[in-house]
Amino acid sequence: MTARLIIQLAALLGALSVGIGAFAAHGLRKMLEASGRFETFETAVRYQFYHALALLAVGILLHIRPELRSLGTVAWLWLGGVLVFSGSLYVLCLTGITKLGAITPIGGVLLIAGWIVLLLAARQL
Template sequence: MTARLILQLAALLGALGVGIGAFGAHGLRAMLEATGRFDTFETAVRYQFYHTLALLAVGVLLHVRPDLRLLGTTAGLWVGGILIFSGSLYVLCFTGIKWLGAVTPLGGLLFIAGWIALLLAARQL
């Protein structure tokens, strides 16, 4: 993954995080609270933002140090984690499809793998 693509994905995922978070907190709060899923929704938004901000930093670092190829791997793992972890929680919140709870930990594993890839990349500094 290139620095440009990583930064573009960070911008997109950041904008989506703000939009989804605001829509859920204001437009859907009553529905999410009635189903007991407001905390789940907040977790999805929070993890999306944590990893979007980390993705932004990785994109900048990769721009400065394009030789650290593991940073592209880190970014890919985190994007996958956002899609699977946060995405499955969003779908669960809005549809009530409970089997998605079994998919969510896979996104968490991608987040962890991304942090390990970052550790390995940092060893090359």
């Protein structure tokens, strides 16, 4: 994955985080509070936004240090993690399909794996 693509994905995830968060706060709040899932939805948005910012930093670092190819792996792991972790929580909150909660930890493992690969990549700095 290129630095440009990582930065573009970071920007997209960041913009979606703000949009989804605002939509939840203003348009979905009553429904999410009634189902007791507002905090879960907020968690999904928060983790998405944290990883959008982290992806931005990784993209900038890869631009500066293109030889650190493992940063592309970090980006893929975080992207997959956000899609599975936050995505499953969004769907769970909006549909009530609780079985989706079973795949949420897979997303969490992908996010953690990305941080571990980043830790290993940092040894080359």
